[in-house]
Amino acid sequence: MVSIKEISQIVGLSPTTVSNVVHGKKSKVSEINYRKIQAALKEHNYVSNMGGRILGRHGSKIIGVILSYSRRSEINVFSDPFYDQIIGSLEEEIRKRGYFMMLYTSGSVNESLQFVSAWNIEGLIILGALPDDAGKLIQERKTPLAFIDTYIDKKFETADFINIGLKDFEGGYQITKYLLSLGHRKIGFCADGVRLFGVDYERFAGFKQALQEAGSQFDSNDFFGLDYQLEPRHAFLKELAKDQLKNFTALVFTSDYLAVDAMNIFQDNGIRVPQDLSVTGFDHNVFSEQCRPKLTTIGQNVRQKAVLAIDHLFKRIKHEGKAVKVNQLLDVELVIQGSTKKR
Amino acid sequence: MVSIKEISQIVGLSPTTVSNVVHGKKSKVSEINYRKIQAALKEHNYVSNMGGRILGRHGSKIIGVILSYSRRSEINVFSDPFYDQIIGSLEEEIRKRGYFMMLYTSGSVNESLQFVSAWNIEGLIILGALPDDAGKLIQERKTPLAFIDTYIDKKFETADFINIGLKDFEGGYQITKYLLSLGHRKIGFCADGVRLFGVDYERFAGFKQALQEAGSQFDSNDFFGLDYQLEPRHAFLKELAKDQLKNFTALVFTSDYLAVDAMNIFQDNGIRVPQDLSVTGFDHNVFSEQCRPKLTTIGQNVRQKAVLAIDHLFKRIKHEGKAVKVNQLLDVELVIQGSTKKR
């Protein structure tokens, strides 16, 4: 590996001059030397040593992508296509800009902050943060920061807050409206976990709003918190099927994965979808297409989330424009397929 | 951010002494000073600046995970659960050892090598490398290197070659044997892409071997190269279904995803699985479970692949034991489910 020093000896000029060429500071170097140095850099395949850059406090060119530890187990269990897609898209966007991506699963805010300072991380993308952690992170960070799919208390939305999310409320609202328009009245809501927060909470709120507008009262018995582990979840779903679904004619799920999983168990136990039961998902990912009937679901553009998050993050890093709060919620799209039917 | 120097000023001792405490060299520091320094480190939340480490060539604590660029598009299209799982598992293993993971999609061997030297990467994991690239990488690398699922020319398997793979041949062989034992004679083989290499090539070889042993002759018309893009692939599968599958009674697919995708199209077009056609997958991932009938497939332990690759890689990094060639192919497991039936 060639260093700036070595290049400088080759061309017989000082390291400083070489450095200036590397950084394109044409005004500081004569035309002739500029070309000579540029040729040498190319010929010897110069790559800057990132250690030197970090040390000189000159930008590590690292973007950290932080996954919250608490989510990790779920992701492993679900093999959620969302994470695959978003991480792939983030990596691409980061690389395109000449930066590098460090993927880190963090157990706490402190751990994340240490990660940032050890590497002089230039910017952070935060996936799936808990609301409290998100707030703490905003207060203590010294680096530009962009959240994806995070809902936090308004008081933390400082001037340079960035979040790219989805109109989750709208999604929950739209799909429920659609079911109501088909004549369904007894509709259940299924999410994973007992405690709802973030995107699921919003989707649920949209669901309840639609019911209310239809004059339907939401009953807490209509909420089903599903176990994220396969076996207990399946046992529960089987019981539900035997119980003739307690007279529900439609079930709204917070994800395609859960919807497909449940639909399969229901069908195994003699319940026909959509004849006996309408089922809806959320995400419009591969699962909603690789099942029969295909799922009626809410579509989102995952790639766009990544692109926007990185775009805004880099504006902060490059100090382009004034720091303006960004809380961009992308549009949802109702995708009607075979898993829902007029009642 | 606190540096060693600052800590040393705080406690009134030299930076070296502080450094010794950081590295736990108790023999070089008195009991009293050791405690005093440790307390100061904790109080000021000392985190070592990685720039200094990289610069001093003392190990960057970075493990690079390289995805080949050519595979990237496929992965994005498929949202392959394999990549999600393996990257998650790798990250966990790397983090457990106090290292950091950089994820990088590389377009060429040169790009990968530059990546390594710019960051003083301590070790590399290579996913989905083309055979030629793998060979070149082995010859030119200066860092420990572990491949996952890579088949390369024997001549490149140097003394410190590491590869963790799967008995793909055995998998292809077993599942075909199983179909033969059910009485199937006209069996097709479906893979993505026209040109087979790596794991698919081996699975195909196992398939042919089983056929041959059964006295069945493999006909090149029995191979179907499927488009990785959804629309042309579906159009093709639909035609195949209309053609009554050209009298095939069973189809072997190189992945669960392709198998489920095709099975759905077949079923949409009136072909019953397994009554009219037996279908098999490969991987035993979420797709083979989230379809009906569930797929008969070949199981593999993805997590174990990651753990072993990292284990071997770190043995090299830490220079533990003699450098011995490792080409460990994990066992496969035939998982019999509902998509196959006696003929």
Place this chain on the structure above:
DNA sequence: CTGTTAGCGCGTTCAA
């Protein structure tokens, strides 16, 4: 046995 000083590695910046 304990602690210190000196110097390496590389890119950037400031003063000359």
Place this chain on the structure above:
DNA sequence: TTGAACGCGCTAACAG
């Protein structure tokens, strides 16, 4: 256009 100095962690050699 350049030399010197800086940032930081680590190690070898040396001093107490």
